[in-house]
Amino acid sequence: xxxxxxxxxxxxxxxxxxxxxxxxxxxxxxxxxxxxxxxxxxxxxxxxxxxxxxxxxxxxxxxxxxxxxxxxxxxxxxxxxxxxxxxxxxxxxxxxxxxxxxxxxxxxxxxxxxxxxxxxxxxxxxxxxxxxxxxxxxxxxxxxxxxxxxx
Numbered sequence: 001x002x003x004x005x006x007x008x009x010x011x012x013x014x015x016x017x018x019x020x021x022x023x024x025x026x027x028x029x030x031x032x033x034x035x036x037x038x039x040x041x042x043x044x045x046x047x048x049x050x051x052x053x054x055x056x057x058x059x060x061x062x063x064x065x066x067x068x069x070x071x072x073x074x075x076x077x078x079x080x081x082x083x084x085x086x087x088x089x090x091x092x093x094x095x096x097x098x099x100x101x102x103x104x105x106x107x108x109x110x111x112x113x114x115x116x117x118x119x120x121x122x123x124x125x126x127x128x129x130x131x132x133x134x135x136x137x138x139x140x141x142x143x144x145x146x147x148x149x150x151x
Contacts, residue, residue: 010041076114077106084116091139092121097132099123100151118145126150 014034081104088102103120107113119140123129133148140146 006044007042010038014038073108077108080104080106080114080116084119088119088121088136092132092135095131095135097123097128097135099128099132116144118147120147120149122149122151124151 014037017034018031084104085102089099092099099121101120101122103118103122104116105118105120107115107117119136121129121132121136123132129148129150133146136146136148
């Protein structure tokens, strides 16, 4: 901030000096002198300026935060997937259907943007897969893509 103030004050002072000096044969010499004073003020302000670039320690701290939030996101995804898989296995188990594999796709976008985008259930025979698809479409939200297939 001091750098900008110094430059502004010196430019105003140089303009006022040029206005106060009458026109005569020394106009060129006074213009050069004014320019030199302005440049010296600029160099002085530049050499005394305190440019504050981001500290390396601050950068490392933010990197640790990003790494930590990524770990939290992964743990949250695992928790959501495990509870959803348990829920699906219970719903299908009540109807006598036991899937071989259940895959859950979770999307975390922001602090409160957590949603399950897709559920994929795999069976070993086609009869179970058709019945399971009907049950899941009636039970789960319409926003979730349901895929039932064979192994």
